[in-house]
Amino acid sequence: MKKVLALVLATIMVLSISAAFADKTPLTLWSIAVEGDSNRAAYLAAVDAFNAANPDFEMTMEPTENEAYKTKIKAAMNAGTDLPDIFFTWSMSFLGDFVNAGRVLCLDDVLPEYKDKLTDTVLANTTYEGKHYGVPLTMNVVTLFANMDLLAKVGCEKVPETYDELIEVCKALKAADIIPFGVSGKENWCLSEYTEPLLVKTIGAKGLEDCYTGAASWDQPGVIEAMNKFIELKEYIDPNAAALGNEEVKQAFIDGKYAFYQNGSWNCGDISDKAQFTAAACMFPVVDAEKATLYEMVGGPNDTLAVTATCADPAVCAKAAFDLGCTISREGNLNGAGLPTWAVDYDTTNVKYLSNQVAEMVAQSQGMVLFGDNFLSADAANTYLDFIAQIFAGDIDAEGFAKGLAAELQAQ
Numbered sequence: 001m002k003k004v005l006a007l008v009l010a011t012i013m014v015l016s017i018s019a020a021f022a023d024k025t026p027l028t029l030w031s032i033a034v035e036g037d038s039n040r041a042a043y044l045a046a047v048d049a050f051n052a053a054n055p056d057f058e059m060t061m062e063p064t065e066n067e068a069y070k071t072k073i074k075a076a077m078n079a080g081t082d083l084p085d086i087f088f089t090w091s092m093s094f095l096g097d098f099v100n101a102g103r104v105l106c107l108d109d110v111l112p113e114y115k116d117k118l119t120d121t122v123l124a125n126t127t128y129e130g131k132h133y134g135v136p137l138t139m140n141v142v143t144l145f146a147n148m149d150l151l152a153k154v155g156c157e158k159v160p161e162t163y164d165e166l167i168e169v170c171k172a173l174k175a176a177d178i179i180p181f182g183v184s185g186k187e188n189w190c191l192s193e194y195t196e197p198l199l200v201k202t203i204g205a206k207g208l209e210d211c212y213t214g215a216a217s218w219d220q221p222g223v224i225e226a227m228n229k230f231i232e233l234k235e236y237i238d239p240n241a242a243a244l245g246n247e248e249v250k251q252a253f254i255d256g257k258y259a260f261y262q263n264g265s266w267n268c269g270d271i272s273d274k275a276q277f278t279a280a281a282c283m284f285p286v287v288d289a290e291k292a293t294l295y296e297m298v299g300g301p302n303d304t305l306a307v308t309a310t311c312a313d314p315a316v317c318a319k320a321a322f323d324l325g326c327t328i329s330r331e332g333n334l335n336g337a338g339l340p341t342w343a344v345d346y347d348t349t350n351v352k353y354l355s356n357q358v359a360e361m362v363a364q365s366q367g368m369v370l371f372g373d374n375f376l377s378a379d380a381a382n383t384y385l386d387f388i389a390q391i392f393a394g395d396i397d398a399e400g401f402a403k404g405l406a407a408e409l410q411a412q
Helices: 002-022 040-053 066-079 092-100 120-126 148-153 163-175 188-203 205-213 221-236 246-254 265-274 314-335 353-363 378-393 398-411
Strands: 025-031 057-063 086-089 138-147 179-182 258-264 279-282 296-301 304-307 367-369
Touching: 025 040, 025 066, 025 314, 040 057, 040 314, 057 314, 066 086, 086 092, 086 314, 092 120, 092 304, 092 378, 120 296, 120 304, 138 148, 138 188, 138 265, 138 314, 138 353, 148 163, 148 258, 163 179, 163 221, 179 221, 179 246, 188 205, 188 221, 188 258, 188 296, 188 367, 188 378, 205 296, 205 367, 221 378, 221 398, 246 258, 246 265, 258 265, 265 279, 265 353, 279 353, 304 314, 378 398
Parallel strands: 025 057, 025 086, 179 258, 296 367
Antiparallel strands: 086 304, 138 258, 138 279, 138 296
16 A cells, blocks of 8 residues: 555656646757856856746757857757757847848837846947847957967977067977977867967958958958968968868867967857966967957957847747856856856956966957957858868968959959
């Protein structure tokens, strides 16, 4: 009899739990916060906080690796089916394409509740025709991370501020059997983290922005000069780069294999916590001092959450996106995954030291332009990244890059 009673009670408990979950409205969040991603902890904290504060809803995060995510979200938006409720996106044209397709919910009805914690500047990249469609998460810039211990081995005590000085240091590193640069050659966006700073330090941030908008042609001497510098720099990049993914390269830098690693400032946390050497966060050096300065940079408010027009509950999902965004901005800042886009009303004593170095550089910014693959529309971005891959592979030269890219984009 006791066994029967225990079985009945267990069945009732299971049914009660199932009923409780059945009463919850499921919400889905798509992100790139996979295991090992610098933002994963921030996302998990945000989702847990939402579920705890909203017992009638159950949010589940579905993370996908960066490159695969771009394909996944674009395909889903094109089809207009099986969309999540809330999704991670990059700003400018990346999100703009989805907005133009009518797939994204306007957030203007909910924004006033949070406006005191956000500025027009951080909202600008996700504002289209005066309407707001995105919740900013973090701000990041392309950062030149340096292993100061390896540099010291060749007598370099300070990261070079001019390109010519950088090449001299690279020659010394190579002579000492130290690989100067690590980069993923099979992830085109990683290659752009090298070409774009070269372009900015040659033609200036405004000059690169003009190329993106079409106000200036890619077929110009400054672009050719920058791409020739990129070809020169390849001599000092890991010869196995074409076979390496970004996570492998970052880990190799952390392990002390490379003197430099240039990528987003979202890596500050991992490098601060794991590197067993003195690391520094710097800006890529100047190529043409007449057109560019050291503190012109690539980046800006970019990582974003948005809500699909077909979400389960527009009012709840819009508010959820802002609440998630506030938590991700805070936790991302504290974890070294990006600078905050939301007002800082919490203790920042334990912010990672490399994040503080990046913040100091951003405070001195003399010009900033967003990452090209997010600034440009989808088709233009694919063409742009393809030309970067071609020049890295040696299939085209600098002039071929400038003339070919200009012609291809003009034809689109």
